Amino acid sequence: MARPRGTDGSLLASLPWTLGALGLSVAPHVPYLPAWITFAFFGCAVWRYLIEKRRRPLPSAWFRAALALACFLGVLITYSSISGVGPGSALLAVMASLKLLETRKRRDQFVLLFISIFLVMSSLLREQYLWSLPYMLGAVTVIMTAWLRMSASPIESAKQSFAIGGRLLLYAAPLALAMWIFFPRLATPFWAVPIDSSRATTGLSDTMSPGDISSLSLSNEVAFRVSFDNQIPDGPDRYWRGLVLTTFNGRSWTGREPAISTTARDQIVTTGDPISYEITLEPTRQQWVFALDMPVMWSLSKTFMGPQQQLARSLPIDQRVAYKAISHPEYRVEADLPEVYRNWYSNLPADSNQRSATLAREMRAAATSDQAFINAVLRKFNEEEYYYTLEPPPLGSNPVDRFLFDTRSGFCEHYASAFAVMMRSVGIPSRVVLGYQGGEINPLGGHLIVRQSDAHAWTEVWLEGVGWQRVDPTAAVAPERIDYGASGAALEGLGDAWGLSAPSELLHRLSLSIDALNAKWNEWILGYGPENQQNFMKWLGMDDPNWRKMMLTLIGVVVSLVMLISVLLMLRYRPPARDEASILYQRFVKKTGLEPIAGETAIEFGRRAKEADALPDDVIALITEAYVDARYGPYREPAFERLKVAVGSIS
Amino acid sequence: MSSIPWPFRNAQGIASSLKTGVSERVRQWARKRQGSDASTTRLGPGRVYILPTGVGIVFGLMAFAMLLGSMNYNNNLSFVLTFILVGVGFVSMHQCQRNLVGLELSFSGAEPVYAGQSMRFGIAVTNHSRNARHGMRLYCDGALSEIEDLQPGESRIFVLSVPTTERGWVKLERFGIRTLFPFELFRAWAWLHMDVTGLVYPQPAAQAPDPPPTMVAHGHRQHDARGEEDFAGLRKYHEGDSPRHVAWKAFARSGQLLSKQFAGADTSSQWFDFDEIASVDVEQRLSILTRWIVDADRTLEDYGLRVPGAEFEPAHGEAHRRACLEALALFDEVSG
Numbered sequence: 009m010a011r012p013r014g015t016d017g018s019l020l021a022s023l024p025w026t027l028g029a030l031g032l033s034v035a036p037h038v039p040y041l042p043a044w045i046t047f048a049f050f051g052c053a054v055w056r057y058l059i060e061k062r063r064r065p066l067p068s069a070w071f072r073a074a075l076a077l078a079c080f081l082g083v084l085i086t087y088s089s090i091s092g093v094g095p096g097s098a099l100l101a102v103m104a105s106l107k108l109l110e111t112r113k114r115r116d117q118f119v120l121l122f123i124s125i126f127l128v129m130s131s132l133l134r135e136q137y138l139w140s141l142p143y144m145l146g147a148v149t150v151i152m153t154a155w156l157r158m159s160a161s162p163i164e165s166a167k168q169s170f171a172i173g174g175r176l177l178l179y180a181a182p183l184a185l186a187m188w189i190f191f192p193r194l195a196t197p198f199w200a201v202p203i204d205s206s207r208a209t210t211g212l213s214d215t216m217s218p219g220d221i222s223s224l225s226l227s228n229e230v231a232f233r234v235s236f237d238n239q240i241p242d243g244p245d246r247y248w249r250g251l252v253l254t255t256f257n258g259r260s261w262t263g264r265e266p267a268i269s270t271t272a273r274d275q276i277v278t279t280g281d282p283i284s285y286e287i288t289l290e291p292t293r294q295q296w297v298f299a300l301d302m303p304v305m306w307s308l309s310k311t312f313m314g315p316q317q318q319l320a321r322s323l324p325i326d327q328r329v330a331y332k333a334i335s336h337p338e339y340r341v342e343a344d345l346p347e348v349y350r351n352w353y354s355n356l357p358a359d360s361n362q363r364s365a366t367l368a369r370e371m372r373a374a375a376t377s378d379q380a381f382i383n384a385v386l387r388k389f390n391e392e393e394y395y396y397t398l399e400p401p402p403l404g405s406n407p408v409d410r411f412l413f414d415t416r417s418g419f420c421e422h423y424a425s426a427f428a429v430m431m432r433s434v435g436i437p438s439r440v441v442l443g444y445q446g447g448e449i450n451p452l453g454g455h456l457i458v459r460q461s462d463a464h465a466w467t468e469v470w471l472e473g474v475g476w477q478r479v480d481p482t483a484a485v486a487p488e489r490i491d492y493g494a495s496g497a498a499l500e501g502l503g504d505a506w507g508l509s510a511p512s513e514l515l516h517r518l519s520l521s522i523d524a525l526n527a528k529w530n531e532w533i534l535g536y537g538p539e540n541q542q543n544f545m546k547w548l549g550m551d552d553p554n555w556r557k558m559m560l561t562l563i564g565v566v567v568s569l570v571m572l573i574s575v576l577l578m579l580r581y582r583p584p585a586r587d588e589a590s591i592l593y594q595r596f597v598k599k600t601g602l603e604p605i606a607g608e609t610a611i612e613f614g615r616r617a618k619e620a621d622a623l624p625d626d627v628i629a630l631i632t633e634a635y636v637d638a639r640y641g642p643y644r645e646p647a648f649e650r651l652k653v654a655v656g657s658i659s
Numbered sequence: 660m661s662s663i664p665w666p667f668r669n670a671q672g673i674a675s676s677l678k679t680g681v682s683e684r685v686r687q688w689a690r691k692r693q694g695s696d697a698s699t700t701r702l703g704p705g706r707v708y709i710l711p712t713g714v715g716i717v718f719g720l721m722a723f724a725m726l727l728g729s730m731n732y733n734n735n736l737s738f739v740l741t742f743i744l745v746g747v748g749f750v751s752m753h754q755c756q757r758n759l760v761g762l763e764l765s766f767s768g769a770e771p772v773y774a775g776q777s778m779r780f781g782i783a784v785t786n787h788s789r790n791a792r793h794g795m796r797l798y799c800d801g802a803l804s805e806i807e808d809l810q811p812g813e814s815r816i817f818v819l820s821v822p823t824t825e826r827g828w829v830k831l832e833r834f835g836i837r838t839l840f841p842f843e844l845f846r847a848w849a850w851l852h853m854d855v856t857g858l859v860y861p862q863p864a865a866q867a868p869d870p871p872p873t874m875v876a877h878g879h880r881q882h883d884a885r886g887e888e889d890f891a892g893l894r895k896y897h898e899g900d901s902p903r904h905v906a907w908k909a910f911a912r913s914g915q916l917l918s919k920q921f922a923g924a925d926t927s928s929q930w931f932d933f934d935e936i937a938s939v940d941v942e943q944r945l946s947i948l949t950r951w952i953v954d955a956d957r958t959l960e961d962y963g964l965r966v967p968g969a970e971f972e973p974a975h976g977e978a979h980r981r982a983c984l985e986a987l988a989l990f991d992e993v994s995g
Contacts, residue, residue, distance in 0.1 A: 118714055118843075122721060125744070129725055132736040140736055148743055155842050159794060161808045172793075176754065176841055180746030187742040194730055327733070536735050570749050577757040581788040584811075645787060645812025 012112070013065040019114060021162065023060055025154035025169075026117045026124075027053050030104050032147040033127035037097050040134065042086050045101050048079065052105035067109055076106050097130040114158050124151050136328075138522075138529050149177060179573050186569060190562035192555035193538045212250055212296065212442050212463060217260035218407055218421040227460035231444055232289040232298060233527050235455040241283060243446055245337050247301040247466065247478065248458060250443035252316035254353065256432070258360030259407055261425060261440050266295045266320030268312045276302055276317065280338035288330045288530050295320045298443060298458075300335035301478065307332040307539075316439060317341060330535045343475040345437060353437030353470060361408040361429055368433035378436055378471055385430055386484040389423065392416075396486030420445075420489075423481040424465040437470035441478075445489075453524030584648055589638040592655045596631050599623065599658055610635050623658060630654045686833065689850050696853045699765040702836075707759045707849045709752065715844035718748060748844060755845040758792050758838045762809075767816050769857030771984070773949070777820040778857045780831055785814040794840035799831055823859045826945065826988045831855035860984040863953050864946040868936075870955070873929050893917040928961035928973035945987050952987075956980045966990055 031053065038046050059066060067075075079102045087095035104123045111117060128147050132140060152173040153166070160169050232248075253261035283300060297311050297319040308331035311321045345353075356365070371388075375381035388394075395417035403410045408429045411422050424440050431438035445464035447456040466480040482489055536544075545553035550561070597604055597613070600622035604613055614632035618625055631654045637647030693706055711719065722744045729737040767781040786792050786809035797804040797817040804817040817836075823829055834855065837848035893906055906917045931951050936944045948964065955962040956975065963973035964983045971983050 122717070125721065125725075125740075129728065129737050129740055132740060133728070133732055133734055136734065136736045141739065144736065144740055145743075148740065152747065152842070159839065159843055161793070161806065164793075164808065172841065176747060176750050177743070179750040179754075180743055183746035183749055184739065184742035187745060188735070188738055191738065191742070193733065534735050537733060566749075570753065573750060574753045574757070577753055578760075580790050581757055581761050581792070583761075583787045584789055643785065643812070643814060649812065 013068070015060050015063050015066065015112060017060060017063050019060050019111070019117075021160065021166075022114060022117060022154060022157035023057060023111075025150065025157045025166070026120050027057060027108075029124045029147065029151040029154045030108075030120060030127075032143075032150055033124045033131070034101050034104070036131035036135070036140075036143070037101060037127065040094060041098055041101060042082075044082065045079075045098055049101050049105045052108045056108045056111070066112060072106065072109055075109070079106065093130050093133050097127060097134075100127050100130065117154070117158050121151055121155055136534050138526055141533070149173060152177060179576070183566060183569050183573075186565040187562060189541075189544070190558050190565060192558045193536070193541050212292075212294070214251065214294075215260050215262045216253055216421050216425065216440060216442065216465060218403065218411065218418060218425045229460045230290055230523070230526075231292075231458045231460050231462065232287050233453075233455050233457055233523075233530070234285050234287050234300075234447065235453075235527075235531075236283065236285040238283070240449060240456055241300070241337065244483075246446050246456070247441075247464075247480075248298045248444040248447075248462075249301045249303065249318065249441060250298050251296050251320075251441075252314070252318045252468075253440040253442065254316065256356060256425075256429065258357040259405065261428075263316075263318075264314070266312075266318075266322075267314055269315035272313045272315050272317050273304070275342045276304060276336075277340040277343070278302075278304060278336035278338070279340070280336060282334045282336050284332065284334045286330060286332045288328060288527070288535065289325060291327050292325050295322070295324055297321055297325070297331070299333045301337070301443075302339040302341065303333050303335045305332075305334040318441075328530060328534060330531070330537075340474070341476040342470070343473065345470050345475075350435075350437050350470070353439060354432040354435045356429065356432045361406050363406075363409040364412050364426065364429055365433035367412065368430040371430075372434040378469075381434065381436075382431070382469065382479060385427060386479070386481060389427075389481055390484040394423075394485050396482065396489060420465045420482040423485060424467050427479065427481040428467045428469075431467070431469050439468050439476075441466050441468055445480075448520075450520050450524050450527070452521050453527045455524075455527050457523055457527075584645060589635060589648055589651055592651050593631070593635045596635075596655050596658065600628075627654065627658060631658075686850065690833070690852055693850065693852065696851050698853060699763060700851060700853065701763045702759055702761060702849050704756070704760045707756050707847055709756050709845050709847040712839065712843055712846050714842075715748075718744070718842075718844050722748065747842070751842045751844050754841050755838060755847040758794075758840050759836060759847050759849055761788060762792065762795075762836065763787060764836065764851060764853075766853055766855045769855075771858040771860055771981070771988070772823060773860045774823050774826050774862040776823060778823050778829055778859065780819045780821065780834075780855055780857060781816045782819065782834065782855070783814055783816050784809060784836065786811060788812075792838075792840075794838045795836060796838065797834060797836050799834035826859050826861040826942075826990075828856050828989075829859050858985060858988055860988045861942070861945040861949045863950040864943065867947045867950040870929055870931065870951045871935065873960070928963065929955060930963045930965060930973070931955075932964075933966040941990075945990055948987055949984065952980060952983050 031050075034041075034046075034049055058064075080099075083095060083098050083102060084090065087098065089095055090099060100123050104120060104127070107116070107119050107123065111120065124147075128144055128151075132144060149170075153170045156169040156173050157166065251263050253263040255262050282304070285300065287298065289298065297306070297308055299306060299319055302317060303313075303319060306319060308321060308329060310323060311319055311331075313319055368385075371384050372378075372381045375384050393416055396419060397417045398419055400411075400418040400422060401415050403415065408426050411418055412426055428438040428440050442463070442465050444458045444462040445466070446462050447458035449456055464482070466478060466482065468476045468478055470476050532540075541558075542553050545558065550557060593610070600617045600620070602613070602617055602620060602622060608616075610632055614628050617623065617628050622628070631651065634647050634651035634654055638644050638651050641647050689706075689708075722741060725737065725741040725744065728734075729741050763785040765783050765785075767783040769778055769780045772778050782797055782804075784795060784797070789811050791811060792809045794806055795809060795817070796806045797819055799819050799821065802819045802821050804819055807815055807817065809815055819831070819834060821829070821831065831853075833850055833852050835848050835850050837846055839846055893909065904918045909915070909917050929951075931948050933944055933948060936947055938944050938947070948966075952962065952964070959975055961973040961975050962983075964971040964986065966986055969986050971979065971986070
């Protein structure tokens with residue numbers, strides 16, 4: 009069946025808006041889309057526009073079918089699946105490109121605008137930045153304008169359509185807000201669909217091999233933000249516990265998969281005051297959950313404590329989560345460690361890092377106690393020529409030996425690994441903890457920002473009668489790393505590189521204010537989940553909020569808002585007030601200088617004004633007639649307009 | 660229909676007849692509820708009906724899918740997007756209905772036509788409000804008007820062009836006004852039952868016998884001193900016209916032979932008599948009479964009409980023509 013393919017330029021009024029709407033909705037996907045799809049989409053958009061402008065025929069059905077087949081195969085090959093946000097949005101972009109090439113009638117653009125809305129939606133699933141909301145609102149305004157342009161009369165200008173679209177969206181805004189606030193939020197998803205697996209993750213690795221990777225990436229990305237209920241603990245107390253590594257094979261430290269321990273929590277004996285706080289954790293796509301050393305309570309669902317007091321969730325953290333936690337900086341863990349565990353925690357591969365083991369044994373022999381030995385090792389790191397550097401040389405096999413005796417420079421992982429190996433060499437149970445240390449206080453938001461560059465490794469050693477005790481060998485080498493944090497140091501370096509400190513200071517402040525905004529954004533907008541909603545409902549005065557009450561409130565609020573909008577629209581379409589005609593007429597009466605007589609009609613007054621020669625005859629006639637028509641005639645509005653002009657001309 | 664395989668033809672027929680049956684019932688209900696309308700009717704809110712369109716249903720399904728997606732991902736920004744779209748849906752429903760409420764409709768007349776031509780009913784729609792109303796369209800069975808916007812205070816005549824087949828009065832039992840504005844998600848409409856009528860003249864016969872011979876009224880002949888008369892106009896050349904009277908200049912321009920007519924000249928008049936036409940069929944006779952009148956009117960000749968029960972003295976002009984044709988259009992053998 010051959011359908012007509014010619015174009016006649018009739019789409020020129022609406023097509024640019026449709027293309028604009030599509031462009032705006034595809035743009036946020038561009039960083040994730042394969043280049044060929046981006047190219048195909050923008051190519052098709054420009055091509056289609058030129059076809060319409062030059063009134064050329066559309067490409068043939070055969071060509072389009074071949075193109076469609078090629079594109080769908082392309083998507084399949086690129087993604088090897090069609091479910092999930094990544095392939096889904098790629099498919100939408102491809103569909104939009106193909107549909108553009110067969111859009112001939114005005115109504116065909118409906119499909120394009122529907123695709124556009126889905127593209128906006130999927131871009132929101134992928135990223136929810138601060139600017140995502142204004143961007144989305146802008147895109148929706150353009151989509152709605154394009155929608156109106158489709159059926160607008162040819163004499164209506166784009167500006168008018170835009171104004172109508174904007175007005176309708178403005179009416180819809182309070183409705184949307186009410187629904188957003190009151191629509192009950194669910195705690196658990198119905199089904200899990202991967203959001204996007206193509207993006208590289210930044211976070212902690214599950215293994216630690218000091219010397220394999222010779223430099224640490226200094227990502228300034230935020231790992232999590234913390235707001236404390238009371239005072240923010242001092243820098244040296246901010247150890248954010250993540251995962252624990254327990255096994256060393258001579259080169260790398262590994263931990264166990266996340267596993268529940270029923271006893272781990274009970275082994276913590278707390279002393280001193282608790283610290284309570286809320287963490288907003290950025291997605292890591294891992295299961296580890298971070299908390300200040302030592303966590304005793306946490307509010308995140310499906311989260312458990314592992315055997316080494318590490319927190320993990322049964323589902324990977326694919327989206328930003330917020331949770332409350334309570335920690336005790338002063339604690340005692342596992343004061344009694346069974347023999348079998350003591351041996352397990354001091355297990356080392358037999359034939360590696362021999363020099364380090366020998367050194368450890370010598371130093372232990374010289375020390376009076378385990379604690380004295382620990383202090384001696386820390387003193388060695390502190391007093392001898394050991395350096396803290398983020399770009400240490402590679403270490404090869406027997407990395408601990410090479411580090412301790414030859415290179416003598418490294419960062420937290422090197423020191424933690426070497427320290428733990430030395431402890432194990434003399435039979436002191438020890439393990440490595442990975443997490444974050446420090447964080448920067450944002451004075452604007454009052455919260456703490458912990459960045460990826462704050463990632464840290466430290467050790468825990470077990471001492472008789474004391475239990476597991478945190479020892480951070482890096483603190484012995486580079487105390488400033490612990491006191492000031494890594495990010496402060498990194499930013500200082502940036503300023504030095506530019507040879508200026510003022511702009512970097514300014515830039516830093518700017519980034520802090522953006523961060524403060526981001527934190528509020530995360531907390532109030534993105535983090536508006538079941539818990540925040542409950543709190544907000546309580547704040548609004550709803551006792552014992554549940555989904556039923558919220559739904560009823562939602563319906564009530566929406567119905568009253570819709571009624572309000574209906575009244576607004578009724579007022580919009582009410583006839584012009586007649587009193588306005590009277591006001592105009594009174595101005596004319598005043599101008600004539602004549603006193604109106606009670607009971608006198610406008611026509612009689614007009615006659616009198618003519619006789620008195622108060623104003624030119626034709627003006628009097630015009631105003632009198634327009635006034636009478638405006639008040640009593642069948643077509644009042646045009647008459648009112650005439651009256652307005654006529655009275656305007658005499659005053 | 661022929662492209663549909665046979666087992667489905669029947670099903671489609673049933674479905675469509677069911678649909679027309681239901682909509683006819685709804686229309687009858689509305690007719691009963693509203694009663695008949697005055698010649699000028701203002702649409703109140705109670706008589707504007709509204710239903711979602713196909714696009715509106717798709718839009719609703721999309722919003723529902725987006726709501727499920729937002730709930731699943733617990734994504735607050737996509738909740739915002741979803742609820743904006745739902746809000747737009749609510750707003751456009753009310754905007755669509757309000758677009759019609761308060762409009763004033765009145766029948767502005769319909770020019771008589773000959774059977775077979777389309778009767779163009781003019782309906783004046785007035786927007787007595789401060790703001791423009793968009794995308795208005797009038798419709799009735801078998802006809803659709805253009806889509807127009809109405810500016811504040813504007814009154815516009817919408818034309819419904821209805822085909823005619825028979826002479827006589829044609830009445831528009833029902834017509835509607837509808838709008839899809841703003842987003843074509845909803846269709847708001849109102850039915851009106853006004854006295855909207857137009858007159859259909861008989862169809863001029865395609866082949867008619869020659870009209871009866873012209874009678875020349877000699878009494879009118881009077882030459883003035885110059886031997887010529889005052890020029891009165893042009894008419895089609897008839898065999899026997901004096902070549903002196905042919906308008907040669909007009910011939911050179913248009914290639915059509917025309918004769919000059921002079922006032923005070925011979926006035927020729929014809930009588931068209933229903934009873935003198937040799938045909939049994941009444942309609943055919945009326946058709947022939949119509950043809951003669953149309954032709955005679957074109958040549959500016961006086962003609963008279965005699966039908967059973969009515970007689971029009973020879974004359975010419977618009978009013979005469981209308982009177983004669985109306986008599987033919989409404990001719991009723993029994994009463995005549």
